[in-house]
Amino acid sequence: xxxxxxxxxxxxxxxxxxxxxxxxxxxxxxxxxxxxxxxxxxxxxxxxxxxxxxxxxxxxxxxxxxxxxxxxxxxxxxxxxxxxxxxxxxxxxxxxxxxxxxxxxxxxxxxxxxxxxxxxxxxxxxxxxxxxxxxxxxxxxxxxxxxxxxxxxxxxxxxxxxxxxxxxxxxxxxxxxxxxxxxxxxxxxxxxxxxxxxxxxxxxxxxxxxxxxxxxxxxxxxxxxxxxxxxxxxxxxxxxxxxxxxxxxxxxxxxxxxxxxxxxxxxxxxxxxxxxxxxxxxxxxxxxxxxxxxxxxxxxxxxxxxxxxxxxxxxxxxxxxxxxxxxxxxxxxxxxxxxxxxxxxxxxxxxxxxxxxxxxxxxxxxxxxx
Amino acid sequence: xxxxxxxxxxxxxxxxxxxxxxxxxxxxxxxxxxxxxxxxxxxxxxxxxxxxxxxxxxxxxxxxxxxxxxxxxxxxxxxxxxxxxxxxxxxxxxxxxxxxxxxxxxxxxxxxxxxxxxxxxxxxxxxxxxxxxxxxxxxxxxxxxxxxxxxxxxxxxxxxxxxxxxxxxxxxxxxxxxxxxxxxxxxxxxxxxxxxxxxxxxxxxxxxxxxxxxxxxxxxxxxxxxxxxxxxxxxxxxxxxxxxxxxxxxxxxxxxxxxxxxxxxxxxxxxxxxxxxxxxxxxxxxxxxxxxxxxxxxxxxxxxxxxxxxxxxxxxxxxxxxxxxxxxxxxxxxxxxxxxxxxxxxxxxxxxxxxxxxxxxxxxxxxxxx
Numbered sequence: 001x002x003x004x005x006x007x008x009x010x011x012x013x014x015x016x017x018x019x020x021x022x023x024x025x026x027x028x029x030x031x032x033x034x035x036x037x038x039x040x041x042x043x044x045x046x047x048x049x050x051x052x053x054x055x056x057x058x059x060x061x062x063x064x065x066x067x068x069x070x071x072x073x074x075x076x077x078x079x080x081x082x083x084x085x086x087x088x089x090x091x092x093x094x095x096x097x098x099x100x101x102x103x104x105x106x107x108x109x110x111x112x113x114x115x116x117x118x119x120x121x122x123x124x125x126x127x128x129x130x131x132x133x134x135x136x137x138x139x140x141x142x143x144x145x146x147x148x149x150x151x152x153x154x155x156x157x158x159x160x161x162x163x164x165x166x167x168x169x170x171x172x173x174x175x176x177x178x179x180x181x182x183x184x185x186x187x188x189x190x191x192x193x194x195x196x197x198x199x200x201x202x203x204x205x206x207x208x209x210x211x212x213x214x215x216x217x218x219x220x221x222x223x224x225x226x227x228x229x230x231x232x233x234x235x236x237x238x239x240x241x242x243x244x245x246x247x248x249x250x251x252x253x254x255x256x257x258x259x260x261x262x263x264x265x266x267x268x269x270x271x272x273x274x275x276x277x278x279x280x281x282x283x284x285x286x287x288x289x290x291x292x293x294x295x296x297x298x299x300x301x302x303x304x305x306x307x308x309x310x311x312x313x314x315x316x317x318x319x320x321x322x323x324x325x326x327x328x329x330x331x332x333x334x335x336x337x338x339x340x341x342x343x344x345x346x347x348x349x350x351x352x353x354x355x356x357x358x359x360x361x362x363x364x365x366x367x368x369x370x
Numbered sequence: 371x372x373x374x375x376x377x378x379x380x381x382x383x384x385x386x387x388x389x390x391x392x393x394x395x396x397x398x399x400x401x402x403x404x405x406x407x408x409x410x411x412x413x414x415x416x417x418x419x420x421x422x423x424x425x426x427x428x429x430x431x432x433x434x435x436x437x438x439x440x441x442x443x444x445x446x447x448x449x450x451x452x453x454x455x456x457x458x459x460x461x462x463x464x465x466x467x468x469x470x471x472x473x474x475x476x477x478x479x480x481x482x483x484x485x486x487x488x489x490x491x492x493x494x495x496x497x498x499x500x501x502x503x504x505x506x507x508x509x510x511x512x513x514x515x516x517x518x519x520x521x522x523x524x525x526x527x528x529x530x531x532x533x534x535x536x537x538x539x540x541x542x543x544x545x546x547x548x549x550x551x552x553x554x555x556x557x558x559x560x561x562x563x564x565x566x567x568x569x570x571x572x573x574x575x576x577x578x579x580x581x582x583x584x585x586x587x588x589x590x591x592x593x594x595x596x597x598x599x600x601x602x603x604x605x606x607x608x609x610x611x612x613x614x615x616x617x618x619x620x621x622x623x624x625x626x627x628x629x630x631x632x633x634x635x636x637x638x639x640x641x642x643x644x645x646x647x648x649x650x651x652x653x654x655x656x657x658x659x660x661x662x663x664x665x666x667x668x669x670x671x672x673x674x675x676x677x678x679x680x681x682x683x684x685x686x687x688x689x690x691x692x693x694x695x696x697x698x699x700x701x702x703x704x705x706x707x708x709x710x711x712x713x714x715x716x717x718x719x720x721x722x723x724x725x726x727x728x729x730x731x732x733x734x735x736x737x738x739x740x
Contacts, residue, residue, distance in 0.1 A: 256599030
C-alpha cells in the first residue's frame with residue numbers, strides 16, 4: 001500500500017501541533033490539575049443566561065444551525081455600530097484565522113508577525129505555505145513600527161497583530177493602530193486579533209470605520225464571555241471582505257447551541273462586566289502572590305498575567321514544570337526575553353490559594369535544580 | 371482602498387454556497403416551515419442521555435475541549451473493532467471532507483465523483499483548485515465501475531463515494547466497495563462517505579481492514595444519532611493517514627458539549643435502534659403517501675426517500691416550490707434524470723400528516739402550472 005498522494009505542501013508540513021492541551025498533559029502526568037490557569041479560559045464561566053440558552057437548545061440539536069447566523073450578527077452589529085454585512089460568525093478566532101489565511105496566502109507569500117506571538121496563526125500560515133517574517137517584541141510589546149517596516153520590506157500580504165497581546169498581556173494604543181492602517185503597504189491586510197479586547201482599557205481599542213477593507217478584526221466569545229469550549233468567534237471588515245469568506249467557509253460548521261449561547265452571552269453585558277471585575281481582582285492577586293515571592297509582573301490588559309520569574313527562559317521553564325508537577329497548569333512565552341515569564345490566567349479564589357501555595361515551592365525546587 | 375490581495379484561487383472562486391439553509395428560506399418566505407423535511411436531519415432527536423450530557427457540559431463550556439478527543443475515540447474504537455489511532459474526530463463530515471481535500475488536492479489535481487452527488491464535497495474540491503470529473507448515476511445508483519474507470523482515465527487522487535447515497539438513498543454492495551479498493555489506481559484514495567450507514571442494511575457496509583490506507587471512511591453523529599447541529603463527525607483510516615490531519619486541522623475546533631453529547635449518544639445504541647425503527651416506519655409512510663398520489667419511490671437505505679414525481683426536473687422543481695410555499699421544506703436532486711424526484715426526510719407523525727395534506731395540493735398546483 002502506498003497511501004494517499006498528499007499535496008507537496010501537506011507532505012512537507014511538520015506533524016507539530018500549536019499547543020498541547022491540558023487534558024493531554026493530565027493524561028501524561030496521570031492526575032488532574034488542581035488549578036487550570038494555562039489556557040486563558042475564564043474560570044468564571046459564561047452568563048447563566050448563556051448556559052440556560054445552550055441547555056434549552058440541546059433539545060433542538062437535531063437541526064443544523066442557521067448558516068448565516070442572522071440573529072447573532074444583528075445583535076453584534078447593533079452593539080458595535082455596524083451592519084450585519086460587516087460581520088462573519090465562525091468557529092472561534094482559530095477557525096476564522098484559518099479561513100482568512102486561506103483566502104490570502106499562497107505558497108511563498110510573505111506574512112508578518114511578532115516573534116513569540118500566537119502560534120496558531122503561524123500554524124495556519126505554514127499550513128498554506130506562507131513565509132513568516134517575524135520581528136521581535138520591544139519592551140514586552142508588539143512593535144507596530146517594526147511590523148510595518150517588515151511588511152514594506154517583504155511586500156507582505158498580512159500583518160498579524162494581537163491587541164491586547166498574548167502572551168505578554170500588553171497593548172499598543174488604538175490610535176497608533178488606526179494610524180498604522182494608513183502606513184500599511186498597498187494591498188497588505190492587518191489581521192487584528194482582539195480576543196482579549198473586553199479586558200482592555202478604552203485607549204487600546206482603535207476607532208476604525210466598519211467598512212475599512214484594510215483590516216479584519218477578530219473577536220471571540222472564548223475569553224471575556226467564558227465560552228472557549230463553544231467555539232464562537234467573529235470577524236469584522238468591509239462587507240466585500242466578509243463576503244469573500246463565503247467562498248470557502250464551512251457554511252454549516254457552527255454548533256447550534258453555541259450560537260444560541262453566544263447570543264444570550266452578548267445580551268448579558270452585566271455578567272461580562274462582573275467577570276471583568278473578577279478578572280481585575282484576580283490579576284491583582286496574582287501580582288500580590290508574585291510579589292510575595294519576590295517576582296514582578298508585566299502590567300496586563302487581558303485575563304492573564306505574565307509573571308517575570310527573575311531569570312532566563314531555562315529557569316522559567318523549570319518553574320513551569322514544577323508547577324505542572326504540583327498540579328498547576330500554566331503556560332509561558334516561547335521566545336527570549338519574554339520566556340523569562342510564566343503566563344498565569346486569572347482564576348477564582350481557590351485557584352489563587354493553590355497558586356499561593358504552589359509557587360514558592362516551585363520556585364524553590366527550580367532554584368535547587370538550576 | 372484596494373482591499374486584500376486574495377490568492378488567485380480565492381479570487382476566481384464563485385460566491386456560491388453548497389446549500390441554502392431552511393432558516394434562510396424561512397426568512398425569504400416570511401414564515402416558519404410547518405414540516406422540516408429537507409436536510410435529512412433526525413426529527414426524532416438525539417438520545418436523552420446525549421441531551422443530558424450536553425446540558426451538563428454547558429456549565430463546563432469555559433474550558434476548551436480535549437484536542438485529541440481520547441474518550442470518544444476510545445469508545446468508537448471499541449465499537450468498531452479498531453484502535454483510537456485509526457480515528458479522527460472532527461467538525462462534522464463537512465469539516466472532515468474539507469481537511470481531507472486540503473491534504474490531497476492542489477490546483478489541477480483530478481478528483482472523481484458522481485454527477486449530482488454531495489455538493490459540499492464538490493465545494494471543497496473547487497475551493498482547493500481541484501478538477502472535478504463526474505460520472506452519471508446508473509439506475510439511480512452511484513456507478514462504482516464508472517467511477518473507477520474515470521479515476522484511471524484521469525489519474526485521480528480521490529474518488530468520492532457516498533454509500534448509502536445522497537440524494538437518492540440507494541446503495542452499492544459493501545463487497546463491491548471492498549473489491550473496488552483493489553481496482554483503484556495506485557495512489558488514489560477512496561473517500562467513502564457513510565453518513566447514513568446506520569440506516570443501511572448489512573450488505574451495504576464493506577468489510578475493510580482498519581489499517582487500509584487506500585480509503586478514508588467518514589461517519590457522523592448528525593443523522594442516525596440526531597445531532598446535526600452539534601457538528602461531530604469522524605474519519606477512519608490507517609493511523610498514518612489519520613495522523614496527517616494533525617498537520618492542518620483546527621486542533622481546538624470542537625465544541626466541548628458536542629463531544630460529550632456524541633459520547634453519550636454512541637453509548638445509547640438502544641436509542642439509535644429505536645430511531646432506525648421510527649425512520650423505517652416514516653419511510654413506509656412517505657411511500658404510502660406518495661402512492662396515494664400516484665407516485666412511486668426509490669427504495670431507500672437512508673433516513674429519506676426520493677419520491678419520483680412522475681415527470682421531469684422542471685415538474686419536480688414546481689412541486690418542491692409549491693410544497694415550500696405551503697410550509698413544507700424538502701430538497702431535491704440537482705441533475706437529470708434524478709431531478710424527477712423530490713427528497714423527503716423521515717419525520718414524525720405530525721410531519722407526515724402535514725405531508726399527506728400538502729402533497730396532493732402541491733401536485734395539483736404544479737400540474738396546473740405545467
